[in-house]
Amino acid sequence: MSLGEFDLITRYFKLLDKSAPESGVALGIGDDCAILDVPDGYQLAVTTDSLVSGVHFFEDVCPYRLGYKSLAVNLSDLAAMGAEPKWVSLAITLPTVDEQWLSEFSRGFFELADKHNIRLIGGDTTKGPLSITVSAKGIVPRNKALLRSGAQVGDLICVSGTLGNGGVGLAHKIDALALNNATAFIDALELTEPRNQLGALLTNYASSCIDISDGLMQDLQHILKASHCSAHIEIEKLPLSAAMQDEICAQTITAEQAARYALTGGDDYELLFTINPASYSALQSQNSVLPVTVIGVVTEENSAQKVKLLQAGETVVLQAGGWDHFKKNK
Numbered sequence: 001m002s003l004g005e006f007d008l009i010t011r012y013f014k015l016l017d018k019s020a021p022e023s024g025v026a027l028g029i030g031d032d033c034a035i036l037d038v039p040d041g042y043q044l045a046v047t048t049d050s051l052v053s054g055v056h057f058f059e060d061v062c063p064y065r066l067g068y069k070s071l072a073v074n075l076s077d078l079a080a081m082g083a084e085p086k087w088v089s090l091a092i093t094l095p096t097v098d099e100q101w102l103s104e105f106s107r108g109f110f111e112l113a114d115k116h117n118i119r120l121i122g123g124d125t126t127k128g129p130l131s132i133t134v135s136a137k138g139i140v141p142r143n144k145a146l147l148r149s150g151a152q153v154g155d156l157i158c159v160s161g162t163l164g165n166g167g168v169g170l171a172h173k174i175d176a177l178a179l180n181n182a183t184a185f186i187d188a189l190e191l192t193e194p195r196n197q198l199g200a201l202l203t204n205y206a207s208s209c210i211d212i213s214d215g216l217m218q219d220l221q222h223i224l225k226a227s228h229c230s231a232h233i234e235i236e237k238l239p240l241s242a243a244m245q246d247e248i249c250a251q252t253i254t255a256e257q258a259a260r261y262a263l264t265g266g267d268d269y270e271l272l273f274t275i276n277p278a279s280y281s282a283l284q285s286q287n288s289v290l291p292v293t294v295i296g297v298v299t300e301e302n303s304a305q306k307v308k309l310l311q312a313g314e315t316v317v318l319q320a321g322g323w324d325h326f327k328k329n330k
């Protein structure tokens with residue numbers, strides 16, 4: 001590498017970090033560790049995600065968008081726990097030092113970091129096939145974190161925003177679908193908006209929560225398994241974006257395909273949560289953050305059928321689940 005590890009971090013990342021005394025960073029980049037102050041009455045929530053070229057993103061992806069998304073997926077995990085994002089560390093493995101690439105990556109990364117007031121507290125660079133590892137840290141009021149294990153029979157199952165756009169974006173990148181709104185789907189895939197504000201609000205109302213990274217069906221199973229419950233999901237209630245509805249009208253995507261993207265597409269990074277009906281009313285009276293839709297209900301555990309899909313009151317069967325990295329790679 002033409003630049004040393006320390007030079008890379010300081011040139012592209014430290015100078016852009018606007019650490020301030022109120023950020024909770026007692027000591028930032030430059031020593032062996034960062035030192036952080038967690039406020040009294042809060043717990044630290046930590047998540048780490050690796051993105052590998054050719055596995056999680058396309059090799060020719062725009063570095064600005066990769067920088068943005070590598071942080072966004074981590075913030076989404078914090079949102080799923082109801083944690084407020086505070087700090088982040090970043091490890092980049094690069095085949096060669098491409099200063100233009102690094103500068104654009106950094107611009108995308110800090111675009112989102114600044115929006116959420118997050119401080120970069122550590123960095124590492126190594127030489128090798130392109131991969132990005134981000135570890136985000138957030139704070140959540142003590143014992144208020146949203147877990148996967150709290151769903152109760154009779155709770156409503158809700159999602160934020162709309163479903164399926166990320167999956168269509170990914171399918172379009174792979175197969176160049178004939179779409180009227182291709183840009184909207186690609187943007188949904190690459191410029192994910194993490195739902196941290198809603199997640200923080202949900203700590204007062206929801207009984208369980210997860211973010212939809214691998215597809216609604218697959219991520220719902222994680223809640224049901226942890227909570228020892230089953231679920232009914234009504235296909236007509238799945239919230240679809242204006243772009244998706246436009247494609248259905250134009251017959252470029254069928255209604256069934258749209259439902260399939262919404263159920264299994266993944267990459268939506270919306271919040272999927274359960275909530276008892278009384279708390280749902282209370283939430284909606286407070287929720288000016290973004291739309292939430294009830295899509296089903298939590299039922300008694302039925303190990304033969306964890307998720308029952310209903311369409312016009314009839315049970316329907318959907319083949320294949322969402323994206324499973326390990327099964328897929330076998």
Ligand SMILES: [Mg+2]
Nearest residue numbers: 077080211213
């Ligand atoms: Mg997650």
